[in-house]
Amino acid sequence: MSEESESRGSDVVRRKRFSGGPARGFLSSLAADERIFAADLATDRAHVVMLAEQGIVGEDDAAAILSALDEVEAASFDALPDGEDVHAAIETAVIDRAGDVGGKMHTARSRNDEVATCIRYRLREDVLDAVEATLGLREALVEAAETHAGTVMPGYTHLQPAQPTTVGHYLLSYEQAVGRDTERLFDAYGRVNRSPLGAAAFAGTPFDVDRERTAELLGFEDVATNSMDAVSTRDFLVEVVAALANLATTVSGLAEDLVDFSKDGLAALSDDYASTSSIMPQKKNPDTLELVRATAGDASAGLNGLLTTLKGLPRAYNRDLQKATPHAWESVDAVTEAVEVAAGAVATATWNEEALAAAAGEGFSTATGVADLLAMAGVPFRKAHEVVAESSETIAKGEEHVAESNVKEFHYEALDAAAAEVLGDALSAFVEPEAVRAALDPAESVAARDSTGGPAPEAVVEGLASAEEQAAAGEETLTEKRAVLADADEKLRREVGRYV
Ligand code: ARG
Numbered sequence: 427m428s429e430e431s432e433s434r435g436s437d438v439v440r441r442k443r444f445s446g447g448p449a450r451g452f453l454s455s456l457a458a459d460e461r462i463f464a465a466d467l468a469t470d471r472a473h474v475v476m477l478a479e480q481g482i483v484g485e486d487d488a489a490a491i492l493s494a495l496d497e498v499e500a501a502s503f504d505a506l507p508d509g510e511d512v513h514a515a516i517e518t519a520v521i522d523r524a525g526d527v528g529g530k531m532h533t534a535r536s537r538n539d540e541v542a543t544c545i546r547y548r549l550r551e552d553v554l555d556a557v558e559a560t561l562g563l564r565e566a567l568v569e570a571a572e573t574h575a576g577t578v579m580p581g582y583t584h585l586q587p588a589q590p591t592t593v594g595h596y597l598l599s600y601e602q603a604v605g606r607d608t609e610r611l612f613d614a615y616g617r618v619n620r621s622p623l624g625a626a627a628f629a630g631t632p633f634d635v636d637r638e639r640t641a642e643l644l645g646f647e648d649v650a651t652n653s654m655d656a657v658s659t660r661d662f663l664v665e666v667v668a669a670l671a672n673l674a675t676t677v678s679g680l681a682e683d684l685v686d687f688s689k690d691g692l693a694a695l696s697d698d699y700a701s702t703s704s705i706m707p708q709k710k711n712p713d714t715l716e717l718v719r720a721t722a723g724d725a726s727a728g729l730n731g732l733l734t735t736l737k738g739l740p741r742a743y744n745r746d747l748q749k750a751t752p753h754a755w756e757s758v759d760a761v762t763e764a765v766e767v768a769a770g771a772v773a774t775a776t777w778n779e780e781a782l783a784a785a786a787g788e789g790f791s792t793a794t795g796v797a798d799l800l801a802m803a804g805v806p807f808r809k810a811h812e813v814v815a816e817s818s819e820t821i822a823k824g825e826e827h828v829a830e831s832n833v834k835e836f837h838y839e840a841l842d843a844a845a846a847e848v849l850g851d852a853l854s855a856f857v858e859p860e861a862v863r864a865a866l867d868p869a870e871s872v873a874a875r876d877s878t879g880g881p882a883p884e885a886v887v888e889g890l891a892s893a894e895e896q897a898a899a900g901e902e903t904l905t906e907k908r909a910v911l912a913d914a915d916e917k918l919r920r921e922v923g924r925y926v
Pocket of ligand 1: 455510511537538541743745747748749
């Protein structure tokens with residue numbers, strides 16, 4: 427036996443000894459690694475190009491490895507040989523094709539920096555897809571808000587009609603919240619976008635690697651510098667999933683509102699976003715939105731799973747990390763899909779203007795406006811509050827017996843009586859009766875609330891303009907970031923093309 431085949435023989439023995447035995451399947455992440463197949467090929471290519479440029483491997487060897495990688499890619503993930511993970515399987519496939527020289531691919535690196543690089547590489551794309559979903563939802567919200575800038579609707583606190591508002595105002599409230607989710611995702615993206623490659627197992631490598639070069643070839647903005655931190659940390663997963671959990675929580679509230687509004691006939695979901703009952707033929711159920719609402723559970727489960735897996739892990743690499751990654755994939759898939767569905771539901775929902783207007787005045791919802799009016803006339807707000815509170819008891823008792831056309835008059839009389847009792851004079855001694863009647867009208871009540879961010883149609887129109895501006899800026903950033911990734915991809919292909 428030649429010395430070479432003897433050493434290969436002992437390597438095979440060693441690999442067999444540590445192949446996992448009965449726990450082989452338990453050890454393997456190969457199935458879950460399909461997600462990072464393309465990322466691993468890119469990482470391998472960038473690493474090999476850098477090794478050749480640094481003179482760590484010869485150009486012919488690099489060419490043989492890079493050609494083998496092309497073949498592995500063309501054969502697809504399903505054709506990979508068995509292995510503990512995608513990194514081992516690709517390496518085996520490269521050696522199968524290129525011979526022993528293929529074993530040089532793993533010079534000056536470890537699976538530890540490799541996997542961390544692959545996760546970050548792939549996650550960038552997923553985060554940008556999630557950002558795109560938030561932008562889509564914001565667009566749907568803005569469009570509906572534009573159509574309904576002046577549509578009066580009831581606003582609720584504690585699920586009780588509280589004050590009238592406009593559909594435009596309501597929808598923009600979610601647009602702003604989702605806008606912050608876009609920001610949080612972009613913010614997390616910046617910290618995902620750093621390259622651990624070259625950290626090796628954790629202690630760096632004696633080879634003269636160029637970490638900036640591999641970072642550049644993979645489109646990373648920066649290097650994750652400290653080699654121990656670079657392989658150990660998964661805080662970037664936590665950040666992304668936390669941003670997703672926040673987003674899913676925001677969207678769950680929107681879904682809940684729409685379920686509620688559709689139950690009350692205030693809004694109607696398109697049939698495409700509804701479902702029926704298998705036994706009750708008359709039913710149109712908002713199941714899609716209920717699933718959107720429930721996605722907050724997937725996201726918080728992911729966050730919890732990650733934090734629990736990572737808590738107390740010692741430095742540097744531990745195999746626990748393998749089980750952290752799927753939490754991120756599952757969260758990003760579930761939340762992105764739910765946000766896309768929410769956008770579709772919002773874009774296709776219709777708002778019942780008549781029912782909304784009628785509901786907007788229910789439950790003496792303009793009461794606060796009357797108190798404000800008295801306060802503007804110099805009555806201390808606390809006293810004004812008392813007058814309206816006093817009248818609201820009479821109103822609550824009598825309202826259902828009053829014809830709809832007489833409600834406003836009935837409210838006026840109750841207020842007048844309460845003013846006499848609390849302030850010792852008729853209401854007209856403090857405010858013009860016409861002003862009170864206007865304040866009692868939901869549409870006028872809304873129109874008066876026209877300061878920045880308020881529900882008045884003009885304020886909504888202003889809000890729309892700034893929402894559109896911010897969404898356009900978000901779109902631009904998204905396009906830029908995707909272009910950087912596409913450019914890097916092309917550049918890497920060009921560099922590889924110099925060898926093969
Ligand atoms: N499949 C592994 C993971 O996802 C790759 C790294 C394995 N490293 C090791 N030292 N066993 O973390």
